[in-house]
Amino acid sequence: xxxxxxxxxxxxxxxxxxxxxxxxxxxxxxxxxxxxxxxxxxxxxxxxxxxxxxxxxxxxxxxxxxxxxxxxxxxxxxxxxx
Amino acid sequence: xxxxxxxxxxxxxxxxxxxxxxxxxxxxxxxxxxxxxxxxxxxxxxxxxxxxxxxxxxxxxxxxxxxxxxxxxxxxxxxxxxxxxxxxxxxxxxxxxxxxxxxxxxxxxxxxxxxxxxxxxxxxxxxxxxxxxxxxxxxxxxxxxxxxxxxxxxxxxxxxxxxxxxxxxxxxxxxxxxxxxxxxxxxxxxxxxxxxxxxxxxxxxxxxxxxxxxxxxxxxxxxxxxxxxxxxxxxxxxxxxxxxxxxxxxxxxxxxxxxxxxxxxxxxxxxxxxxxxxxxxxxxxxxxxxxxxxxxxxxxxxxxxxxxxxxxxxxxxxxxxxxxxxxxxxxxxxxxxxxxxxxxxxxxxxxxxxxxxxxxxxxxxxxxxxxxxxx
Amino acid sequence: xxxxxxxxxxxxxxxxxxxxxxxxxxxxxxxxxxxxxxxxxxxxxxxxxxxxxxxxxxxxxxxxxxxxxxxxxxxxxxxxxxxxxxxxxxxxxxxxxxxxxxxxxxxxxxxxxxxxxxxxxxxxxxxxxxxxxxxxxxxxxxxxxxxxxxxxxxxxxxxxxxxxxxxxxxxxxxxxxxxxxxxxxxxxxxxxxxxxxxxxxxxxxxxxxxxxxxxxxxxxxxxxxxxxxxxxxxxxxxxxxxxxxxxxxxxxxxxxxxxxxxxxxxxxxxxxxxxxxxxxxxxxxxxxxxxxxxxxxxxxxxxxxxxxxxxxxxxxxxxxxxxxxxxxxxxxxxxxxxxxxxxxxxxxxxxxxxxxxxxxxxxxxxxxxxxxxxxxxxxxxxxxxxxxxxxxxxxxxxxxxxxxxxxxxxxxxxxxxxxxxxxxxxxxxxxx
Numbered sequence: 078x079x080x081x082x083x084x085x086x087x088x089x090x091x092x093x094x095x096x097x098x099x100x101x102x103x104x105x106x107x108x109x110x111x112x113x114x115x116x117x118x119x120x121x122x123x124x125x126x127x128x129x130x131x132x133x134x135x136x137x138x139x140x141x142x143x144x145x146x147x148x149x150x151x152x153x154x155x156x157x158x159x
Numbered sequence: 160x161x162x163x164x165x166x167x168x169x170x171x172x173x174x175x176x177x178x179x180x181x182x183x184x185x186x187x188x189x190x191x192x193x194x195x196x197x198x199x200x201x202x203x204x205x206x207x208x209x210x211x212x213x214x215x216x217x218x219x220x221x222x223x224x225x226x227x228x229x230x231x232x233x234x235x236x237x238x239x240x241x242x243x244x245x246x247x248x249x250x251x252x253x254x255x256x257x258x259x260x261x262x263x264x265x266x267x268x269x270x271x272x273x274x275x276x277x278x279x280x281x282x283x284x285x286x287x288x289x290x291x292x293x294x295x296x297x298x299x300x301x302x303x304x305x306x307x308x309x310x311x312x313x314x315x316x317x318x319x320x321x322x323x324x325x326x327x328x329x330x331x332x333x334x335x336x337x338x339x340x341x342x343x344x345x346x347x348x349x350x351x352x353x354x355x356x357x358x359x360x361x362x363x364x365x366x367x368x369x370x371x372x373x374x375x376x377x378x379x380x381x382x383x384x385x386x387x388x389x390x391x392x393x394x395x396x397x398x399x400x401x402x403x404x405x406x407x408x409x410x411x412x413x414x415x416x417x418x419x420x421x422x423x424x425x426x427x428x429x430x431x432x433x434x435x436x437x438x439x440x441x442x443x444x445x446x447x448x449x450x451x452x453x454x455x456x457x458x459x460x461x462x463x464x465x466x467x468x469x470x471x472x473x474x475x476x477x478x479x480x481x482x483x484x485x486x487x488x489x490x491x492x493x494x495x496x497x498x499x500x501x502x503x504x505x506x507x508x509x510x511x512x513x514x515x516x517x518x519x520x521x522x523x524x525x526x527x528x529x530x531x532x533x534x
Numbered sequence: 535x536x537x538x539x540x541x542x543x544x545x546x547x548x549x550x551x552x553x554x555x556x557x558x559x560x561x562x563x564x565x566x567x568x569x570x571x572x573x574x575x576x577x578x579x580x581x582x583x584x585x586x587x588x589x590x591x592x593x594x595x596x597x598x599x600x601x602x603x604x605x606x607x608x609x610x611x612x613x614x615x616x617x618x619x620x621x622x623x624x625x626x627x628x629x630x631x632x633x634x635x636x637x638x639x640x641x642x643x644x645x646x647x648x649x650x651x652x653x654x655x656x657x658x659x660x661x662x663x664x665x666x667x668x669x670x671x672x673x674x675x676x677x678x679x680x681x682x683x684x685x686x687x688x689x690x691x692x693x694x695x696x697x698x699x700x701x702x703x704x705x706x707x708x709x710x711x712x713x714x715x716x717x718x719x720x721x722x723x724x725x726x727x728x729x730x731x732x733x734x735x736x737x738x739x740x741x742x743x744x745x746x747x748x749x750x751x752x753x754x755x756x757x758x759x760x761x762x763x764x765x766x767x768x769x770x771x772x773x774x775x776x777x778x779x780x781x782x783x784x785x786x787x788x789x790x791x792x793x794x795x796x797x798x799x800x801x802x803x804x805x806x807x808x809x810x811x812x813x814x815x816x817x818x819x820x821x822x823x824x825x826x827x828x829x830x831x832x833x834x835x836x837x838x839x840x841x842x843x844x845x846x847x848x849x850x851x852x853x854x855x856x857x858x859x860x861x862x863x864x865x866x867x868x869x870x871x872x873x874x875x876x877x878x879x880x881x882x883x884x885x886x887x888x889x890x891x892x893x894x895x896x897x898x899x900x901x902x903x904x905x906x907x908x909x910x911x912x913x914x915x916x917x918x919x920x921x922x923x924x925x926x927x928x929x930x931x932x933x934x935x936x937x938x939x940x941x942x943x944x945x946x947x948x949x950x951x952x953x954x955x956x957x958x959x960x961x962x963x964x965x966x
Binding site for chain 3: 093094096097098100101102104105109113114115117118119120121122123124125126127128129130132140144145146147
Binding site for chain 3: 195196197198199203239308309312327328377379380421434436439440443444446447453454455456457458459460461462
């Protein structure tokens with residue numbers, strides 16, 4: 078893919094176009110972004126930074142809103158656990 | 160309304176709820192009335208700590224007794240109450256404060272409360288998020304935290320199962336001579352009326368010395384495991400009881416949800432509930448001095464509340480001398496969650512004319528008239 | 535970890551969508567110093583998200599170009615968390631911005647209204663607008679089966695875009711009636727600027743079933759969405775699906791306006807003919823004053839920008855276009871009014887609050903939003919009730935006018951760094 082970026086989502090190598098949000102990468106990977114307090118897996122929801130459903134761990138930092146963060150090469154994305 | 164309760168309780172905060180619970184268990188017929196809902200004022204705004212405190216012998220006696228009642232109740236509390244026996248860790252910054260740790264350890268031990276002295280190393284092991292260096296600390300393992308609105312709701316639910324009637328959204332206009340008049344025209348006749356209206360108690364019983372003392376709190380998103388004990392600075396005692404000046408103190412709680420609750424601040428003579436950014440800033444900076452990593456955590460809510468404070472920092476529990484039908488259960492300041500259950504017991508003891516587990520005299524409202532309250 | 539930046543501007547514009555871009559640009563063109571703040575990684579708001587640079591939308595490219603040539607200074611990824619008289623605080627990833635302003639223009643936009651139904655928390659169920667922006671930002675949907683459900687014109691735009699990118703749009707489930715929808719269609723045809731777009735949409739969607747009187751009953755699937763169950767004219771249909779994009783029209787984002795004490799009327803910020811709120815020097819433009827789309831937002835934004843620059847003569851020239859747009863607001867409102875049956879969508883165990891996992895059954899016992907919040911934790915999560923609040927308002931009639939600081943979750947260190955000398959006057963709508 079020209080102008081593409083590779084990131085790690087839940088241990089998988091995922092290629093996304095430049096300018097893709099981390100939320101898009103989560104969907105592309107078929108992964109979840111977080112587990113809810115009662116243990117349900119969730120994927121990004123509102124897509125505009127207000128619902129906080131897309132919170133995920135980016136490079137070790139928890140609770141980042143994945144729909145508001147653009148992918149950078151080598152980013153490590155893992156599910157938010159609470 | 161034909162309902163004729165033995166006792167009317169005004170206020171469905173934690174204190175009114177505890178009174179309702181204890182009275183209903185003793186087969187009194189009880190009505191609990193609140194202008195808003197369950198636990199919507201001070202109970203909603205507080206930190207929800209259950210702890211033994213030693214500002215005075217009287218405070219120690221009441222908090223220790225009440226904590227023993229909470230311990231007995233703990234296994235029945237539903238998950239929503241978020242009861243967690245995390246213990247308190249009093250943090251000593253220097254050798255002076257370490258001396259206070261030793262004093263406290265002895266004082267608590269002599270009165271039957273187990274505590275543990277931690278040196279600097281043990282403190283670091285216990286709470287790695289605390290800044291270094293610190294001198295040490297005192298662990299009080301029996302202390303706990305809970306979520307007060309749901310605790311009040313649980314107590315009232317138990318009371319209701321035993322026949323208590325709960326009237327929410329009903330403002331009370333007056334209480335006098337066994338007559339409770341509601342704003343909607345309802346009138347209750349009862350032998351006793353318990354004024355458990357907290358900061359609003361003086362509106363119904365003019366002359367009680369209760370002043371609102373404003374507080375601020377901040378809660379974060381969920382960061383489980385950041386700390387495991389409720390953390391308090393030992394400067395807390397000094398600053399919390401300066402009678403006039405605004406003060407902040409480091410008080411950090413791990414909530415069962417994984418959230419961190421950050422306190423505390425005290426302000427007198429402030430009537431509005433607006434967030435005061437000057438004191439909020441001081442409070443947060445104080446907390447960040449002790450737990451530096453707090454700075455990068457996400458704060459999701461800030462709120463304020465008013466503690467019903469009395470001149471001598473002890474609640475009013477007992478009959479009101481001017482009207483023998485009125486029993487006061489108000490003025491618990493920042494310890495109402497802890498001392499609510501004991502308050503309910505003292506109320507029951509009074510109504511049944513039986514002896515209480517602790518001396519009741521220090522809490523009697525008559526002390527105000529005798530002029531002994533003005534410390 | 536926070537760097538601090540203290541700046542002073544004639545005008546602070548909050549929100550970088552069409553209204554904010556319009557307002558900021560004209561104010562700057564009139565010679566004022568302007569700062570434009572937005573939470574998103576790019577300007578354009580939700581409607582023009584990701585359009586900067588290569589937009590095929592003529593209006594979008596015009597405004598991106600114009601704001602780029604102006605002296606407007608924009609700060610992206612900046613969450614405004616505190617606003618006081620003449621001062622605001624915003625947090626971006628590593629900086630706290632302390633901004634002093636003379637005029638404030640609120641262009642905070644709108645968000646989708648989400649209503650709970652069984653399964654709406656399943657992975658791959660998402661907002662309609664979210665699907666749109668995800669596809670734009672790199673989510674491939676070629677060959678994916680998509681159901682689009684809810685209400686409002688956004689559903690059509692999302693369907694058309696998904697189709698263009700190769701998705702199989704199984705259907706659009708529109709809750710409103712055929713008659714109301716037809717009325718809306720007619721009203722759109724009366725606006726010449728929209729005609730071309732409407733025809734284009736109609737052409738793109740000619741093969742997509744567009745069911746009226748239709749709404750989701752459940753999203754089904756084990757780990758992820760597998761199918762959508764719809765109620766259509768009283769019949770139940772089940773449709774296999776990879777994504778369910780839903781949204782029940784838009785609700786204005788009013789938190790900021792409420793926080794600083796702007797009067798709210800019929801659910802929108804009350805403004806005068808120059809978009810000024812009840813607070814002198816504070817203007818509001820775009821969706822918070824009425825859901826009317828980007829054309830109206832642009833016009834309102836420019837009026838606010840001109841008014842802030844004291845060029846009422848230029849503002850006045852736009853009044854007629856604005857007033858025409860306001861008819862569109864009313865038409866939208868009528869057409870996509872929510873039907874009562876939607877209140878029956880959630881079951882006892884359907885979660886209403888997605889942050890804290892609070893089910894519908896736990897909320898019903900309460901008398902007010904405050905009581906429900908306090909006892910169930912509904913709205914206590916980081917979204918601060920932005921999602922469940924609008925749902926609860928529809929389901930239970932509870933209003934939530936109390937907005938507390940911080941306006942948005944922020945780092946504790948940012949809250950602590952509020953400069954004490956500029957402690958703002960704040961207004962709280964709370965009960966205390």
